[in-house]
Amino acid sequence: MTIKEIQDSIVEEFSMFDDWMDRYVMLIEMGKECPIIDPQYRNDNYLINGCQSRVWLHAELKDGKIYFTADSDAVITKGIINLLIKVFSGQTPADILAADMSFLDEIGLKEHLSPTRSNGLLSMVKQMMLYAEIMNK
Amino acid sequence: MNHFDVNDIRKQFPVLDQLVYGKPLVYFDNAATTQKPLCVIERERDYYLHENCNIHRGVHYLSQMATEAYENARKTVAQFVNARQPQEIVFTRGTTESLNLLATSLGQLLVNQGDKVVVSAMEHHSNMVPWQQMIQAKKGELLVIRMDKKGVLDLNHYEELLKQKPKIVSITHISNTLGTVNPVKEMVAMAHKYDIPVIIDGAQSMAHQVIDVQDLDCDFYVFSGHKMYAPMGIGGLYGKMEWLEKMPPYQFGGEMVDTVSFEKTTFNKVPFKFEAGTPNVGAALGLETAVKFIQSFDRQEVEAYEDELLRYAIEGLSSVEGMRFIGEAPKRNGLVSFVIDGIHPYDLGTIIDKMGVAVRTGHHCAEPVMTFFGIPGTVRASFAMYNTKEEIDIFVKAVEKAANMLR
The missing domain is CATH 3.40.640.10 (Type I PLP-dependent aspartate aminotransferase-like (Major domain))
Known part of the structure; x- marks a missing residue:
């Protein structure tokens, strides 16, 4: 699937819920399904700054595509990083760099998460873009 | 001297009377800052x-x-x-x-x-x-x-x-x-x-x-x-x-x-x-x-009321599975800090916020204390004279519900 197709399906999934509790239940589920980072990378070098809870992110280039793994000590944060992983993992660096991130507004993530958490979310996106930039060369 | 009546007192704090996410606000972040009565404003x-x-x-x-x-x-x-x-x-x-x-x-x-x-x-x-x-x-x-x-x-x-x-x-x-x-x-x-x-x-x-x-x-x-x-x-x-x-x-x-x-x-x-x-x-x-x-109040009466709130909160929270209080000194005042086994304080705070409950999560500007207890942070509920036992009931239920979601 293309990035756009994946984003659309996530937006559709989220729009099924009116209640914020249900959306959080979904994020928590996503957190539990997150592809976990290899323990050797779960260190300060892979830590993303700007999140109140700790998030580690690793990226690997295979056959021209980037595969992300991550972990966090908070499950909601892990849900958010996994949501981004679902969108970006298995895509080419060029496609990731060209991606439109407005779907975050559509599912209300940016708008409804607390400012600190929201900054964390933006830091996560920024870090993924940074990996894509490096691997695009 | 005014007789201490929490319902009268609450009327002097208009900020308390509001809905957040459609739920009545329960403000338990008083150690960060208290609300201000009308007379002060x-x-x-x-x-x-x-x-x-x-x-x-x-x-x-x-x-x-x-x-x-x-x-x-x-x-x-x-x-x-x-x-x-x-x-x-x-x-x-x-x-x-x-x-x-x-x-x-x-x-x-x-x-x-x-x-x-x-x-x-x-x-x-x-x-x-x-x-x-x-x-x-x-x-x-x-x-x-x-x-x-x-x-x-x-x-x-x-x-x-x-x-x-x-x-x-x-x-x-x-x-x-x-x-x-x-x-x-x-x-x-x-x-x-x-x-x-x-x-x-x-x-x-x-x-x-x-x-x-x-x-x-x-x-x-x-x-x-x-x-x-x-x-x-x-x-x-x-x-x-x-x-x-x-x-x-x-x-x-x-x-x-x-x-x-x-x-x-x-x-x-x-x-x-x-x-x-x-x-x-x-x-x-x-x-x-x-x-x-x-x-304007009998200070002892207010102190006794706040102590009762604290005791009531500790009692309510004690029944939550995996509850671990951080700070169990015999003489305590104004707040209760805790973690729940296997749950990050930030997750808990985020979920109960959606239920209208405002608490503080994190290290509370005391990182060495967190290091001492070996935890990333706590959930802290802190009280003021305008808080009620009914609010504590809502809070304890919210904590239970959130803990069940997060486990």
Whole structure:
């Protein structure tokens, strides 16, 4: 699937819920399904700054595509990083760099998460873009 | 004296009467800042509507009135903490500024190269970092009073540290993370045996306990207005006159000077020597009103009510599976801090926020305390006189529901 197709399906999934509790239940589920980072990378070098809870992110280039793994000590944060992983993992660096991130507004993530958490979310996106930039060369 | 009726009190705090995410707001973040009663809001508004003026210098009517009001506020605060004279109260922006003032000014007076200063293991960053920075610049040593796993300071260790002849002791009255009420009167007496002055951080105590600086015999007592129903941007420092007179100024500029030439400046009297620049007059008047608001109740009745809230919250939370209280000192006040096995405090705080409950999560500006307990942070619920048992019921149910979602 293309990035756009994946984003659309996530937006559709989220729009099924009116209640914020249900959306959080979904994020928590996503957190539990997150592809976990290899323990050797779960260190300060892979830590993303700007999140109140700790998030580690690793990226690997295979056959021209980037595969992300991550972990966090908070499950909601892990849900958010996994949501981004679902969108970006298995895509080419060029496609990731060209991606439109407005779907975050559509599912209300940016708008409804607390400012600190929201900054964390933006830091996560920024870090993924940074990996894509490096691997695009 | 007003009879204490929580429903009447709540009417004076309009901010409490609102829905967040469609749920009634339960405000349990009072240790961060309390809400303000109407009388305080109106006092500050009135000042800007009718009295606004720069103080201490004007010959005109408004300036004289504002000066008088500001100095009356000082008197009210002095009486509130039982200072010997109003001049022993210096207005600051709050606890943090008061402590920075002391670290700089008292530090300059007393601390030489290689000297030591004592703080405790449960300090807020504001009562640790200023001392740490000052002492590092002087190649000295910061001595830290140990605590046990219940969050009680080790007074034997404290005695050992005093024998090392530190120049200053600075300790919190009530821990903002653990709720521990420290035996400050005893700790002051212990330090005085060695002729060491003691500063008490009263940020968490002023709203909840009767403070008598003469009875405590502390050399300094510092506090924030906004944690005791007053506006933000105002707070204070009580200091014994003999210290305030000896201490050099903290900041320089207008208001704090006596005579000025390009060759030499002489400084104003205490407390003006420590109040450089235009003070926050409106907030000082708000603080005075907040003090009078607190004084309008039987303090023992309020204290008993707040204790009951705390006991009720602890009892309710105890039934939650995996509950671990952080801070279990026998004498606690105003707040309860906890973690739940396998659940990150941030996740819990995020979910219960959606249920209308406002608590604090994280390290509460006391990272060394979190390191000591080996946790990333806690969930902290802190109470004020306008909170109710019904709100605690909502809170405990929210915690249970969130914990079930997150497990």
